Amino acid sequence: MKKLWLSMTVVFFGLILLAGCVSEESAGSGNSGSSDGETSGSSGEGESSSGESGSDDGNTDIAVVPKLVGIPYFNASETGAEQAGEDLGVNVEYTGPTEADAAAQVKVIEDLISQGMDTIAVAPNDPASVEPVLKKAKEQGINVMDWDTPADKELVDLSVKQVDDEEFGRHMAEKLVEAMGTEDGKIAILTGGLSAANLNLWIEAAKKEFNENYPNIEIVSEKIPTEEKQQVAYQKTLDLLKSYPDLDGVLAVSTPAPLGAAQAVQEQGVQDEVSVVGSALPTDSEPFLEDGSLDTAVLWNPKKLGYLTVALGKMLAEGEMPEDGQQIENVGEITVKDDGKTVIMGPPQDFTKENASDFDF
Amino acid sequence: MKLLLKQKEFSVLAIILIITVILSFVSPVFLTVQNWLDIIEGNTVIGILAIGMTLIIITSDIDVSVAALTTAVTVSIGYLFQFLPDNWSSVVLIFLIAPLIGMLLGAFNGLLVSRIKIPAIVVTLGTLNIFSGLVLYITNGNYINSTNFPDSFLAFSNIEMAGIPILIYLFALVAFGTWFILKYTLIGRSVLAIGGNAQSSVRVGINFEKVKMFVFSYMGFLGGIAAIAQTSYTSAIDPNGLAGMELTVIAAVVLGGANIHGGRGSIPGTLLGVLLLAIMQNGMILARIDVFWQNVVTGAIIVIAVSYDEINHRRNQEKLSNIDVKEAS
Incomplete structure (x- = not known):
């Protein structure tokens, strides 16, 4: 009897693991690396960029790391980031911890570094704890930026802020x-x-x-x-x-x-x-x-924030920097602060009785 | 023995009385019927979960998956709402289905604990992650607001009888029912017996596995009821809304005099524990205490309550052993 239960549980957990593997594989395509023509599945690949760090398939890979996945706010920014990926022809990897946990987030960034990204954008849960791993990313020639919440200013190439x-x-x-x-x-x-x-x-x-x-x-x-x-x-x-x-x-x-x-x-x-x-x-x-x-x-519009993050990540990967008052398509006019690397998306947005039903986030 | 039982809850009761007296001097609003109804209604979810947790803690186990389990049921309720007709039958259906789902999830915990004999903390830590992982996977964390609820359910949450909200009746029913089970039924007495001394109770012929299975399934059952209460209280379903709640639940049970090593614990005690935590939360704002001090005061009161209870308990135990020695000699 006991053996039956044991084997049943083993099978059960095995199934869970298997299910996990499957979804991981489909999420992590693009980076599966050296294998041949497989990666051509992702759309809009024509615009191959001149990104300096040698990513496997010659496409620009931009990782966007939220504080956590699975809350409406960061889901909305995910939609925006993926939209931008399609529009601009870059691979977007939107991944983060399932809880707002600083240590788990560091692990996610470690994984992304070993996958060979061109740009990593992080919304740090704790600016201090992501510092070492962001340093490591920089040493490997990866562009580092923060979005939503600022990281250490010295460390990042760009800092995207939703509002002032x-x-x-x-x-x-x-x-x-x-x-x-x-x-x-x-x-x-x-x-x-x-x-x-x-x-x-x-x-x-x-x-x-x-x-x-x-x-x-x-x-x-x-x-x-x-x-x-x-x-x-x-x-x-x-x-x-x-x-x-x-x-x-x-x-x-x-x-x-x-x-x-x-x-x-x-x-x-x-x-x-x-x-x-x-x-x-x-x-x-x-x-x-x-x-x-x-x-x-x-x-603010979290979708636009995700979009802007990817758009700027692409600019960084191509060695460009945004300018004050620049128009970003689908986002609007951005402000760049005096330090040259803090980008502000725009003024806050009001949601009232009249306009609330126009949004889907 | 009766005296001892009384003393177990006495320390919490005394502290509640002291705080009540102080707060009613500081704030004229505190000792009003409306305020107390608000306090109790606001803590129905914690209270129902704490009642279930009491049984588990009495058997010297622990269940840290309660908040995740309850969230899983609230999310299921949210999905059911899409298919339910807009009349009273849907409220009845929810009351049948939600506890059933909770009970199944709880039984899963119970199965692992009783049959495979994995320590409950390990099992429930695992299921905590399984439940909350699945919930986040399915819902993607999306909040559901009341516009998707059947009107009959919203009407149900607004029912008041004799000025008292329906949730308080639900809470009272759960408390009374569990108290009755613990005091007057065979399975209830077995729960206490196993907590007191597992080995001798098994020798007397109590089915250990059955009792463990019961306490965890019952916890799940109450989790289902708590899910209904939570949904009707917030009129919304938030997959992150109960995160971390298990600690408050366990704290309330322990404050109420239950021994984390098992054998000791009662429903009235747990209710007092919940009440103590609740009036502290409530009183802090009413008394206009600075927020940074609120945590300090809350913590201090918990430490005082628990150590007073512990010292009392030990003193009584010493007295008991003294008698034993004297009689023997």
Whole structure:
């Protein structure tokens, strides 16, 4: 009896392993290397580039590494990156860890280095921990860039940013004041986690905006962490509404937080008294935008970000650098900062009741 | 023996009372019916999972796959919603299917633990990864919002009876049912017996494998119910929404006086553990405590509660052994 169970489990796990292998193979084509005409399967290969590092098939290989795979935000940027790969005739390898784990991400980058990429673009979970592996990539002649979240500035050839942090924070603050309809009120700030660097930058910028331009806005408490979870943001907002009955607005930073805050406002039926503005994806926030429990969701277009990353990765591989004010097809005009390597995609994008249904991410 | 049982939960209860008194002075909102209903409703999912976990911890095992299992069921519910008709039968169907899926997943854990005798922590760490991996593979992490839900399910989540939300009734039913099983049924007593001393309970004729199978399947069953609660509470399905929840669940059970080595634990104790964690979360904002201090305070209270309980327990054990020695001499 025991033997039967044992063998059944062995078979079961064997099957799982096998399934894993199959999908890996299909994902990792292109790099299977020395074998002959197999790689011609990928479309749009005509435009063979002059990439300096000798990749096996003469095509430009660009690796885009997100913080993690399998969340809507990074799925949207994957769509954009793959679109760019097709449009520009480059091989795009979009791969990352399944959790936002710094060590797992390093391993992914190690693998990519040994596959011989022309450009590796990383959205680091922890800038410090990817430093050694990015150095290694550079030593092997691979172009290194970061996207979405900055890595060590000295190390990267290019740094792609979705928005200017300062501008983004200030923009959210402005939108909140606009939604509240008063420059004199009490607000609370929800955040994903206390240690998230970019969220902190946005909150700082938003606070600066309040201080400088709307001095009568009172922030009732320190920023409140919500563990990147909607239900936590929901509970905390309920608590806030009870604790501060005269609250006028909630600024919710991190993508699940505005949804939770809006859910609380919706359930309490205080859409007209309490305004919610935050960073969220349009499809997720649609039911809350519709009845005004979420006033505006502010973010950027993650698809375009993925597209831009690949487009710039290709430029790097061809030895070019982007210029300030350059037009990138399907993205728009980009800004290059004074250091010559920080690229800003554009202004933040507002998602409102009127336009939310136009987007598919 | 009765006195001992009382003392086991006493420490948590005392701390809850102290915090309640302090918080009601600090914040006028804290001690209102509405606030307490919010607290309980908000912790229904953790509470239901903690009740299942109590049984597992009593048998000196642990299940770290609960959050992943529950997420797997929520995602299945999301898929079912696409096919279900928009009337009350779909709510009934969900209540039949979701616990069943959960139970199957839990039984898979139970099978590996009881038949092949792999330590539960290894098994459930594995299944944690299998479940969450499959969920991410199938859903690609996509969030499903309430626009895809049948209206009847949304109506179900908004039901209130005598001003109390339906989820609280569900929670109470699960708590009472499990308490009853543990106290008055053969299988429930076997759970406690195995936790107390596995070897002698087997010698008495308790089927070890059957009991292990039961506790893990029951955990899965409750995971299915918790999945319904989670879906109706957030009116959305988020494949990442429960990540890391297993630690809170285990913390609540241990706070409630269950011994991680087995044999000790009760449903009322676990409920108090859940309540303690919940009112601390709630009270911190109401009391307007600075966020950076909230974690420190939460941690400190947990340490105090657990060490008080542990010291008490040891003292009682010493007393017991004293009596033994005296009687023998």
